[in-house]
Amino acid sequence: MQSMDVPEVVVLRLPLYVRALTQLQMGGTEVVSSQQLGAHLQMTPAQIRKDLSYFGRFGKQGRGYNIQFLLKELRDILGLTKEWRACLVGVGRLGRAIINYTGFAPEGFTIVAAFDSNDDQVGTDVGGIQVLPMGDLAKVIAKQDVTIGIVAVPAVQAQPVIDILVKGGVKGILNYAPVAPQVPLGIVMRNIDPVLSLQSMTFYLKDG
Amino acid sequence: MQSMDVPEVVVLRLPLYVRALTQLQMGGTEVVSSQQLGAHLQMTPAQIRKDLSYFGRFGKQGRGYNIQFLLKELRDILGLTKEWRACLVGVGRLGRAIINYTGFAPEGFTIVAAFDSNDDQVGTDVGGIQVLPMGDLAKVIAKQDVTIGIVAVPAVQAQPVIDILVKGGVKGILNYAPVAPQVPLGIVMRNIDPVLSLQSMTFYLKDG
DNA sequence: GCCCGTTTGTGAATCCTGTAACACGAATCG
DNA sequence: CGATTCGTGTTACAGGATTCACAAACGGGC
Numbered sequence: 001m002q003s004m005d006v007p008e009v010v011v012l013r014l015p016l017y018v019r020a021l022t023q024l025q026m027g028g029t030e031v032v033s034s035q036q037l038g039a040h041l042q043m044t045p046a047q048i049r050k051d052l053s054y055f056g057r058f059g060k061q062g063r064g065y066n067i068q069f070l071l072k073e074l075r076d077i078l079g080l081t082k083e084w085r086a087c088l089v090g091v092g093r094l095g096r097a098i099i100n101y102t103g104f105a106p107e108g109f110t111i112v113a114a115f116d117s118n119d120d121q122v123g124t125d126v127g128g129i130q131v132l133p134m135g136d137l138a139k140v141i142a143k144q145d146v147t148i149g150i151v152a153v154p155a156v157q158a159q160p161v162i163d164i165l166v167k168g169g170v171k172g173i174l175n176y177a178p179v180a181p182q183v184p185l186g187i188v189m190r191n192i193d194p195v196l197s198l199q200s201m202t203f204y205l206k207d208g
Numbered sequence: 209m210q211s212m213d214v215p216e217v218v219v220l221r222l223p224l225y226v227r228a229l230t231q232l233q234m235g236g237t238e239v240v241s242s243q244q245l246g247a248h249l250q251m252t253p254a255q256i257r258k259d260l261s262y263f264g265r266f267g268k269q270g271r272g273y274n275i276q277f278l279l280k281e282l283r284d285i286l287g288l289t290k291e292w293r294a295c296l297v298g299v300g301r302l303g304r305a306i307i308n309y310t311g312f313a314p315e316g317f318t319i320v321a322a323f324d325s326n327d328d329q330v331g332t333d334v335g336g337i338q339v340l341p342m343g344d345l346a347k348v349i350a351k352q353d354v355t356i357g358i359v360a361v362p363a364v365q366a367q368p369v370i371d372i373l374v375k376g377g378v379k380g381i382l383n384y385a386p387v388a389p390q391v392p393l394g395i396v397m398r399n400i401d402p403v404l405s406l407q408s409m410t411f412y413l414k415d416g
Numbered sequence: 417g418c419c420c421g422t423t424t425g426t427g428a429a430t431c432c433t434g435t436a437a438c439a440c441g442a443a444t445c446g
Numbered sequence: 447c448g449a450t451t452c453g454t455g456t457t458a459c460a461g462g463a464t465t466c467a468c469a470a471a472c473g474g475g476c
Contacts (some may be wrong), residue, residue, distance in 0.1 A: 007463070011408050012413075014411070015403075018407065019387070020388065033424090035423080042388070042390060044464080046464075047466095049423090050226055050425085053424090057425065058424095059425080060422075060423080060469065062422045062472040062473060063472065078410055078414075079410040079415075080415025093271035093305065094305065101301070101302065101416045103403050107401070107406070107407065113469090169300070172406075172409045172410075174278075174402060174405060174406060180227070180228070184454070188412045190381045190406070192400060192402050194382060194398075195311050196224070196227075198317055198382060199226065199383070200398070200400055202288060202292060202397045203219050203287055205379045205380050205396060208249075208379055217432090241452085252434075253437095254434075254435055260455090267455080268441080268443090268454075269440070269454045269455085270453055271453075417476100418471080423468095424471075429466070433463090433476105434461080436456085436457105436459080437456100438455105440455090440456105441455100446450100
């Protein structure tokens with residue numbers, strides 16, 4: 001498995017490359033150098049070349065990278081060629097916003113089910129998705145081939161919900177709750193936390 | 209200015225400490241060791257002690273850290289003792305969700321104004337905030353002491369909107385648009401991008 | 417076919433971050 | 447009151463990541 005000796009920071013940058021390349025492609029560009037791509041993303045050409053070199057040789061000396069080809073390769077590497085199925089837990093304000101967010105589908109991420117522990121929510125329809133009781137979670141994950149759990153519950157419920165999701169069989173967790181939850185080895189977690197972002201921002205703003 | 213030689217990674221971790229300490233405080237704990245805090249956050253005690261040592265000596269040998277005291281110090285360091293005023297640009301679905309998000313206010317972040325370039329939106333009320341035309345932006349930023357701009361517009365509009373915000377005088381940008389915008393030196397930017405998070409996650413999921 | 421400007425891929429060198437080790441202060445206990 | 451335990455702050459070190467520098471490769475022009 002190639003993921004073994006690729007630094008995680010590198011993996012975190014790959015989606016940025018995918019996005020920048022897609023944008024350039026939209027603009028009609030067919031070939032790009034690490035120089036140009038670096039200018040676009042505000043990073044050094046050397047870093048881009050080094051990052052890519054972990055996975056293969058995609059460029060041509062003297063020319064640069066063929067965008068279409070590199071994009072296909074990067075999508076393969078990241079596993080973006082298939083549809084990824086996710087379920088959402090928590091259909092409060094935040095959860096509803098996530099379901100209705102139009103940015104996931106075009107990238108191949110589909111929310112196929114929603115759950116809530118509140119009986120008033122269960123049975124209602126949110127953005128075309130039936131809200132199910134937490135008890136159905138394991139069954140749905142298995143039947144619907146769900147690999148990603150999205151957590152949009154209040155802080156105190158986050159850890160128990162994540163435990164249930166993991167036990168249910170999801171392999172990745174996208175956590176919107178303002179906590180730093182613990183997950184067993186082998187489960188991939190990403191936190192979305194605007195408050196943390198703001199709190200580190202103010203450090204630099206406070207006496208500027 | 210202390211911010212000069214403190215590594216950015218360290219600054220990014222400070223809000224995590226604030227959060228964990230707050231949680232412990234809620235639970236009634238008064239003193240905590242780097243050991244315990246590390247267990248809570250899944251990091252080594254050494255790292256916590258090193259991080260804190262960039263800013264001063266907050267602990268007592270043999271005892272640990274007084275939570276109330278350390279919290280006060282960290283809040284000071286991060287600049288979290290004052291109210292931070294932000295404005296939002298873009299009151300589509302995402303923008304509305306951000307305005308209604310209840311997580312900002314308790315941490316001292318207030319959204320005091322909202323803008324949109326769409327004339328149909330201008331004048332409407334969203335979550336108790338009047339939506340203003342983009343033209344009023346500079347004026348409002350100055351008059352209302354706004355230091356942070358929150359961007360919730362479609363990708364193509366993000367860069368121009370950010371340019372306007374910066375010219376208008378904000379010092380920090382919280383960007384929800386799926387792009388990697390360029391900002392002049394001295395402006396602090398943080399990106400909130402769940403799609404990027406998912407795309408780096410799938411790298412590890414794709415053949416697990 | 418050969419030269420020339422360009423740009424890649426990659427060791428080597430540098431910089432940065434995290435970890436381990438330890439000396440010292442503070443509290444506790446008999 | 448001396449010995450012991452605990453946990454900090456700090457220094458030294460190891461491991462990673464980033465940048466540098468250059469040989470090798472490519473394409474175009476002639």
